Amino acid sequence: MAALFSPLLDDLIKNLQTLQGVGRRTAQRMAFRLLEHDREKGARLAEILGRSMREIRECRLCRNFTEQEVCPICASAKRAAHHQLCIVETPSDVAAIEGTEQFFGQYFVLHGHISPIDGIGPDEIGLPLLEKRFSEEKFEEVILAMSPGSEGSVTSYYISDIARKYGIRLTSIAHGVPMGGGLEFVDGRTLSVSLKDRKDLE
């Protein structure tokens, strides 16, 4: 489609489509809305976004996103006192687990999983740093909270290999039929896992 607007407005609409899930129509609506009603908020978003892209890096200890050297969770003595480390693939996984309000320890973010075909090996997902932490800190439990799947399994294998060297107790979150999910909606693999991992009723 030919340019409909002035160059800068066209550019704004094009660049808003950088955002995940935003197509041309949505971008256009967002641009007009900002220009018509929310210029100050739009300017503030521009500033925060620019600063975030420049300043947010990875926490030196857990690799979660932060603009500080050590993120608030790693900096908390209260959390360290639990001596538990939960290993996840992405920062959104941290957010999801924090949302449960059931885990009070620390995290380690892999930012992916081992995938030789994409050139992602142990170094890329931070396993040297993880091993350093295993050797220097005393974790009573390390919980693997990876997405199920073959890549997750390879990654778990690498991590359990390291944990074994340091005699750390390693656990994995449970996989199975989601709560409130009817059995007929669950895929066969999930159902197999949930059968295999069945528990005695107390």
Place this chain on the structure above:
Amino acid sequence: MAALFSPLLDDLIKNLQTLQGVGRRTAQRMAFRLLEHDREKGARLAEILGRSMREIRECRLCRNFTEQEVCPICASAKRAAHHQLCIVETPSDVAAIEGTEQFFGQYFVLHGHISPIDGIGPDEIGLPLLEKRFSEEKFEEVILAMSPGSEGSVTSYYISDIARKYGIRLTSIAHGVPMGGGLEFVDGRTLSVSLKDRKDLE
């Protein structure tokens, strides 16, 4: 919910929700995606967005959004040669009509409609500028392309009052049953209008 992340990242997620249709979860996904994969594009968006909020104003002639004094459509001699002016409520309406590739004249953007209860009168929607153009330029036809509704009617009434003074031919886009729409899905008012405005078949 308590702050989950570092202050800057929290701020980014909060400010992304300024964008229309973006809630907390979407904002979080957008932020993580940008940080993980699209930092350069994110920085570019920040820059363009900031510049847009500062520099995009209204075209001196048609009030459409532009960073230039006169927008590309008003600046085009080819479009002026049609001596047609289409009056719309919003810049998105201009985009929609341009999308049809059926109109080759110029536009005038009201940025709303008359609404005494909101303090929006003829001045707020630019009618003095419109009258100035009616008096200085030679339009063979002025097309009203307002959203149907009572506010649109009041606004149309004001505009037709001015147009009459200058002896300008005034038309309105047709309202009726949408093409491809089954009659059973159309509301009663639309159906009434489409009956009242029925045309002879040639």
